Amino acid sequence: MANDENPNGFDADRLIPAANQAAALLAGIRPRDELESMLAVQMVAVHNAAMHTAKLAILTGQTFEGKRTNMNYAAKLMMLFTSQMEALKKYRTGGEQKVVVEHVNVNQGGQAVVGQVNMGGGANYRTEDRPHAT
Secondary structure, three states, X not given: OOOOEOOOOOEHHHHHHHHHHHHHHHHHHXXXXXXXXXXXXXXXXXXXXXXXXXXXXXOOOOOHHHHHHHHHHHHHHHHHHHXXXXXXXXXXXXXXXXXXXXXXXXXXXXXXXXXXXXXXXXXXXXXXXXXXXX
């Protein structure tokens, strides 16, 4: 066993830079509470795993099957990371979406609504009261 390796297989010379990189990534995500912190840690782990498997796929001498397997793993991990980003965004915004319309064209004879439009609710009609219902 090399002097810079502990019995658990960690390379001490690589552990500190990796921990610093993870801390920088976590700081960049800027978690606001404990749940966001847990998700951020998962996101960093998934990102690092995706980059590692992508690196394995391009190693010299890698078999076609090895390349394909590692790229499949990398792609799945990257999709998971994207899902985690969406989950973080949804958590931070309370699941609300905001649409800003900056420019509207209304042709002659057309109509437009100016102001806030709230969707949902509406009138409470029975199906048989609707003229199009069968």
